[in-house]
Amino acid sequence: MTVEAKYKTKPLDCWKRAKELVLEHYMNIAKAKEQAKLLVSGCAASCLALPAGLGDFVFMGGEPYGAMVAHDPSFSIQAMEAAEARGYARDMCGYMRNYLGSMFLDKYYFTGGPWPKADFCFGRSFCDAGHASWYRAVHEYEGIPYFCYDEPQGFNWSGSAEQKMEYLAGQLFDGIEWMERVTGRKYDDEKLIEALKNFFRTEALWGEVCLLNAAIPAPLDLKSMLSLMPISMLRRHEKCAVDFMLTLRDEVKDRIANGIAAVATERCRLATNAPPPWSFLKMFRYFEGYGVCFVGTLVYTINSGEVKFLDDGTVVPAVPPEERGWPLMKDRESAVRTLVRWLFEHPFGFHVEWDRYLVSIARHWKVDGMALFLNRGCPLMNTGLQDSKRALQEAGIPATIYEGNFADCRDVDEALIVDRMETFLEGLGVSRLAVS
């Protein structure tokens, strides 16, 4: 028995390549030492291109690792309990507990083998809840060097922008010198410039891909996008990420031109704000039975991606610095300053207007509603959530909030989430599709 399809659909041609790139990255982490590559651990939502000047390196981003582990409750619970046994409270970041727990267990999720000890940690004080302390814990436990720079998420700070950019740039210059000292390697500015070109290009391309989902029917669904996003999140400083994003973008455009849908029964479009409950991704497939296609999440459009939110309420793809007419990167000074400017002007950078972004992207994606995720354990993502819901509703966009935890499956009440969402869909006049 099947539900009658409204659109034609087919898997992504580049899906296999996407999976290869992600798995290869996680295997590279395990094999970094034998491949004579530096292994650096830190915040993925950071200037992870910076170690490129040291030569071959692999960046182990804590949040993506924590998310991948969260998708497997049997391992995740072990890791969480290992972290909790050492005194890390249950309400703390789940990504962090999955990561630290794996480290304490000396078990790397992707191989089952020993935990890959990084050569150093390179962190970012991102959320003021614990990112900086997270890698301090790694530094203390593993006895490895640790550098962290200060670049918080923007909350519309008072005072001038220029000195804040200078402060960030200064720390990044210091970070480069620090990396030279702890590794004994000479830093190659050309390699940094190359990595940054890839970084900017990948972010712009991924943002463009996300925005292409405004098409009806949506060529991609959120569950698939959550498997594609890690290529940008983990490897956006590498050429393979640029190449993949170009392929993906072209394929998505082709799907749009040929009316190929991600969800053949699409009749209701929803989007969200935050990372999903990683242990409950099947909820997106479940709601396809209602003809619901989740078309995107704001956070992964602008965290590992970049778009431009214009004053007229529209959202457009971003372009890399050279296409913006910025001075060319020719040395370390210009490279770092270009990076700082990119970060500063980024929608997820110093100046953030979350409610405006949500309304803009909801309209861009032509959603029928927004399902906002109240993620227990991430105070950063929940800032102003209630105001966001009101802003959407005032803009005429139906919105609901469902609660759970992005990385701790024990805090995800699947039945409650389904009930909440079904109630919301009922309010939108959407019921389960008839089966023929």
Add this chain to the structure above:
Amino acid sequence: MGAIEEFEKVIAGRHQYAQEWKQKNGGKVVGWLCTYVPEEIIYAAGMLPVRILGSHETQDVTDAYISTIYCPFCRDVLAQGLKGRYSYLDGIVHARSCVHIRNTFVNWKNHVPIDFTYLMFMPAHVQSPRAKPFLTKEYRDFKEALEVWNGKPISHDALNKAIEVYNTNRRLMKQVYELRKNVNPPITGAEAMKMVIAGQLMDKEEHNRLLRLLIEELPSRRSEREAGPRLMLIGSEMDDIEFVRLVEGLGATFVIDEHCSGTRYFWDEVSPEGDPLAAIAARYIDRIPCPPKDWPERRRLPFILKLAKEYNVQGVLLYQQKFCDPHEFDIPALQQMFKANNIPTLFLEFDVTVPWGQFRTRVEAFLETIALELV
């Protein structure tokens, strides 16, 4: 009325105090949320900086703005604003510390009518050599914003005077704290807490006057109570004086603390230098750090251990505001540190109201453990 009674009066009548100050002085009252706010600059502007505290009452007004995964303190503080208890405030200032209290600031700005708001970018990378020059520039911007709002310049002399007043305040409180090293401290932990919290709510020169009075009173104070086990209170924001009093009522004394309504607030002075803004910036960068600013290397824990030893602490109460991530990160390291130094710890998780029945049992058991250790 003695000094401590005066402190109690200010704490109980904080809103009345601030409004009377306004009427008497004609100046503006500026609320602040975190001890990283450079009060000296606000004071130099002729304004009264007052810490916004919660009321330790259950409430439901903040659920529409801040979800319950945020710390009880930040929700309690916002509740005061939403209920109109701080309607006399002319401005509110926050210096970046943790995301919880920052959420309070954002909601206050968006939903509580107020004339002036300022969100200061206080660096978290305080161990970077870039932090001081950067913060000095941020303070210039802040000073300018206050001047524009107030319609009056803030002079060099006014800043230096404010530094002097605040340094005196810190020195006098440290003098009182020094007396708590005594075998039989002349002041209880609850009284010391009243002293510090009152200082966060009133004019500093007036507070200094009361502190001098207290310092005169204390040597001749004879306490009938047994000091009992010497305890240290460690945590984040802590103004639950009643809880401290109840614990001390079980036969112990808090002789020292490390939290932001205690030593972390006043321990470090400004070292005057040519540029008063640079001097103030240096003080806030170098002060005992709050956990979100204590990296890559730890400075907070060595300070805590030093205090514990200097004050001959026999037991530590780790006070954890529910859901406070930054302080939760330090709990494992604190427990390990005290264990390695043979100082027992008791971990208690707090909300706006305290389940004294259950806590009493745990605290009593803890005190018995300490007594056994001493024997």
